[in-house]
Amino acid sequence: MKQSQYTSEIDSPATTASNELGMRGFASLIKTLDSTNKTNVKVQALTDYFLVASDKDKVWTIAILSHRRPPRPVNTTLLREWASELANIPLWLFEESYHIVGDLAETIALIVPSSKTSTEKTLTQFLEEMIALKKKSEIDKKTYLFENWKVLDYYERFVFTKLITGGFRIGVSQKLMTRALAKATEIDEDILAYKLMGNWDPNKITFQELILEENESDYLSKPYPFYLAYAIENEPQDLGDVSHWSAEHKWDGIRSQVILRNDELFVWSRGEELVTDKYPEFNLFIQKIPNGTVIDGEILPYIDRQIGTFNDLQTRIGRKTVSKALLKKVPVILKAYDILEWEGKDIRNKPFTERRAVLEKLFKEINHTDLPFHLSETIHFNSWEEAAKERERSREMFSEGLMLKHKDSPYLVGRKKGDWWKWKVDPLTIDAVLTYAMRGHGRRSNLFTDYTFALWNENDEGEKELVTFAKAYSGLTDAEFRKVDAWIKKNTLERFGPVRSVTPHHVFEIAFEGIALSKRHKSGVATRFPRILRWRKDKSIHEANSLEDLKLMIP
């Protein structure tokens, strides 16, 4: 067969993983995962890969996709220097390109000279080399990188560099990976999730030990699928007689299931990820809550006997291990909503009020001030107007609004309409001035689409100045973005790398979900999910709000 005259680089067709093994197969898998937004396609690609890859490569793939990559063997400063050296460009040009591309490994893969070859090595070989590389001299590291950058094709180069720099953000959660692994191995997904939790070393464990070996205790952790509510569509009056409904505040934390079986504790998050290790305070439940109990609730930060904000909780999420200092600073509680299993029996089909009675009885029996176990109080209203009034109190209660649950409702599976509704409060909004703009990424990389907004504040000299309070990059149409972009390019005051300061002129209405005091922010205030609601062309900058106005919104 005649060889194609040119090596395919970026847009060569993704060969299916099943044809290729080793690093080539892994790179091809990552490419397929990265090339689609469709969950089904991702799961299929992963399943196909798990069916053909070697056991060792499979363990490494699982490790990488569950954020267990080996420590970084080369720091990023050196990577940048060496990549620009190989590409024969000045370092500043590399940095500028990186600002625009937005991903270090991708920038390196694009900038170094393209190669016409591909690798025969396995993924495991590469990772073992990287582990060994960490201890080597700088010159050895450089030689190793150059050798590989020169012989790997574009996508392999990207994946190789990504393995060195950090995690793959390719829209593959551990959950999705677990689902594919379940399909490939025909082992129950929840059991696999349990097997994959905790500390295991991909360099030491075998696929047999990690995945295939059966273990009775695996089944102990199994959660129930969460029941999720839809947002209320019209007026709550449409739900009929208010006396049929039980209301609770909708707490803004991490929806979780806490399982106690066989003197063991398991905590699952709504993403159906096992997060037991992240919340060690719940270990106190063992022996207090009887075995054969499953509770549905919300993990909330609880600081100085008060519910904290999601902002507080953020410091706990994403940490694999929790330091003592952090445990003290941001302790958490479980705010219990419901009980799904009691005395080892699945009671999800009992009416909501009956389940709540069981939960409340349990709560009374074990009630202990030191136990991080709280009840999400149910509220019964005489009228929908009364309910609306309670909803108005949500922000001061640190809740997002109300949950309405039909008193006779069973605990269903997944997102279902009818019995449970969420009735959230409207977002907060404020009018702010556009002060800085940054280029977007990808298609937007030639447009200024990432904006910083400011509010008025009186400084120590009594002068009014604009203080940054939030960044937002969504909410405008493409046509609006183009208009703002054109305006920014003509009204730039100063340039700082990719960022431009602009003449304060345009006012935008910014919506956000929550608000809290924050030391990390210049304004002293952190907002949750800020986004652009509309372009207030009708307002001059002097009509924009002040930081005072924003602070008044803090409950």
Add this chain to the structure above:
Amino acid sequence: MKKPLLEFTDKGIYCNAAKVYLDPWKPVDKAIISHGHADHSRWGHKQYITHHRNVPIISHRLGEINVSGKEWGETFSINNVKFSLHPAGHIIGSSQIRVEHKGEVWVFTGDYKTENDGISTPYEPIKCNTFITECTFGLPAFKWTPQQEVFENINQWWAENKSEGKTSILFGYSLGKAQRLLKYLDTNIGKIYTHGAIENMTQVLRPLVDFPETTLITKEIKKEELLGNIVLAPPSAHGSTWIRKMVPYVTASASGWMTFRGARRRRAIDKGFVLSDHCDWQGLLSSIEATGAEKIICTHGYTEIFSRYLREQGYDARTEETQYGDEEDNATTDEIATLEKQAS
């Protein structure tokens, strides 16, 4: 002080000696036009001068205009300033504009690419003292693959979609990219259908280039008829009801921006092909070198970064703000909206 041969004014690039503008963005008396994209050929000038292959394009886009067409390399004088048009290789009829006065030569590229795409007259470097260049893709991250290989990949993608019983939808600008794609689609795989904006422009260009047969999508055409075939559509049609009616389909975009992984994902497009009608990094550098120019002016794209690099390489390089860089303008978007209404 002597005025420079070409100045950057709020109306466009201006030759004071000849009282003529190059690709002006505000209405003027006399305009020399590099090519037919909306950001370079705007409405409202009293007189248009352009390459004759661009005449049908801008006449189609702008309606009744006073336009005269020139040959490649044909010199025409205005107030003793000599002008000539030279192939820019960007799209059909796209020119660089050469301006000579009192022994000094300036060249304005408009938009250009160095690769011969087989439908636009190939780019030729022109010796000059000052070179006014675009740098849309003026970053070392941009490296184009030869188009032959990109088209092999596109046709392979189409064939794969066909084997899965899906319609392929390929996005490209209605002027330029769409015809370049059309030219190389493999009609052995299936039929080529077009969105109205692309069909209209292609009809205008058929007398100039031999293109495969296309079928305009009208409301009479059932989506079942499209299965296994390919639809050429402008990028702005992405996400429209017009597209959504074609399920099951797979989308792809052909653009230089597809270099970035994020670009395709952000647009929620299934597949990206890196295919550009502009120069890549090396293309820009080699063109500049070939002109022998000592002064370089960067007009649109990554101007700051690119000109800084050129200065480090010893060129006298600077940037000028222009209003170029948005090929698919609102007029096209409006046109698409109208066509969609007609089709539904």
